[in-house]
Amino acid sequence: QQPVQSPQAVILREGEDAVINCSSSKALYSVHWYRQKHGEAPVFLMILLKGGEQKGHEKISASFNEKKQQSSLYLTASQLSYSGTYFCGTPTPPDMRFGAGTRLTVKP
Amino acid sequence: SAVISQKPSRDICQRGTSLTIQCQVDSQVTMMFWYRQQPGQSLTLIATANQGSEATYESGFVIDKFPISRPNLTFSTLTVSNMSPEDSSIYLCSVLGAAAWGTEAFFGQGTRLTVV
Numbered sequence: 001q002q003p004v005q006s007p008q009a010v011i012l013r014e015g016e017d018a019v020i021n022c023s024s025s026k027a028l029y030s031v032h033w034y035r036q037k038h039g040e041a042p043v044f045l046m047i048l049l050k051g052g053e054q055k056g057h058e059k060i061s062a063s064f065n066e067k068k069q070q071s072s073l074y075l076t077a078s079q080l081s082y083s084g085t086y087f088c089g090t091p092t093p094p095d096m097r098f099g100a101g102t103r104l105t106v107k108p
Numbered sequence: 109s110a111v112i113s114q115k116p117s118r119d120i121c122q123r124g125t126s127l128t129i130q131c132q133v134d135s136q137v138t139m140m141f142w143y144r145q146q147p148g149q150s151l152t153l154i155a156t157a158n159q160g161s162e163a164t165y166e167s168g169f170v171i172d173k174f175p176i177s178r179p180n181l182t183f184s185t186l187t188v189s190n191m192s193p194e195d196s197s198i199y200l201c202s203v204l205g206a207a208a209w210g211t212e213a214f215f216g217q218g219t220r221l222t223v224v
Contacts, residue, residue, distance in 0.1 A: 002150070032213065041200060041215035042151070049210070087150060089213060095141050096204065096213050100150040 001025065003090050005099030012078050012106050020073040020102045022088030031071040032089035032096065033062060035082075042087060078106045110135055110205035114216025121191055121223050128187045129219045131201035136181035142174070145198040145218075154199075157184045191223045 004023045012018055022031055029050045034042040047055050048062040048071055061074045075082055085101045111134040121127050131140065139158055143151040155163040155176055163176040177185045188195050201216045 030210070034213070041218050042213070044207075044212045044214075047210060047212070055210070091204075091211065094139055094204075095153055095156055096202075097153065098151040103148075 001092075002097045003028075003031075003088055003099045005086075005088055005102050007102060008100070009103040010105070012104070014080060014106055014108055015077055016106075018075040018078060018104060020075070020086050020088075020104075021070055022073070022090075022099050023070045024090060025069070027068045028064065028071060028090060029068075030091060031062065031064075032091070033060070033073050034087045034089060034098075035084045036087065036101075037084045045086075075104070078104075080106050080108065082106050109207065109212075110137065110203050110214040112201060112203065112214055112216040114201055114219060116219055117217055118220040119222070121221065123192050123223055125191055126187055126189045127191065127219075127221060128185050129199055129201070130185050131183070131216050133182045133203055135205070137203045137205070138181070139203070140178065140184040141202040141204075142176065142184075142186045143200045143202060145200060147197070151200065154186070188221065191221075193223045196221055196223045 006021045010018050031048045033045040035045050036042040083106045085103045087101050088099045089096045113132045142154040144154055145151050153166050154169045155165045157163045157176045157178040159178045159181050175187045199219045202213050204211045205214050
């Protein structure tokens with residue numbers, strides 16, 4: 001089952017912060033986050049592991065809520081290069097399911 | 109990590125025809141995944157391709173429409189058959205590869221298909 005992402009779209013000014021949420025009906029054991037630029041394939045950003053450990057990106061962080069049914073991605077001090085569509089991915093062995101995506105636009 | 113070469117990168121096809129998309133991985137992988145991404149939408153899994161067995165299709169996708177081949181552990185093809193304009197989409201192949209932090213999804217560059 002695909003995770004549910006919110007919001008659908010965010011528009012920021014450079015330097016502002018954003019939060020993107022990813023929810024599941026079941027407890028999440030890990031969540032992947034990917035960013036896709038227009039016309040390109042998705043690229044891995046980071047993984048949030050069930051113990052709260054994060055791997056992958058220095059300037060982007062994520063967390064679980066108490067029940068581990070929601071993960072939030074935190075983008076702080078956004079840069080123009082952060083623009084793109086963000087997808088959360090939840091491993092559902094043997095494959096991965098993706099949320100509908102959040103389109104982030106960072107303006108100067 | 110894994111590097112995936114996918115081709116063609118784009119094509120414009122006539123309705124009723126078929127297009128075969130190829131993906132080559134630089135390492136051996138047990139499973140390859142085929143996704144469809146309609147304009148502005150998320151990645152929808154079409155099927156999982158295992159070497160030596162029939163692909164496993166997700167609900168809403170059938171083998172007659174999307175036949176898949178997986179002749180070895182580094183290569184797979186997806187055919188979009190008897191195309192209609194509704195098949196216009198981006199098709200992506202993907203593998204799950206080992207990374208320092210566990211597994212990571214790697215994608216081909218995508219095939220942008222337009223059916224006219």
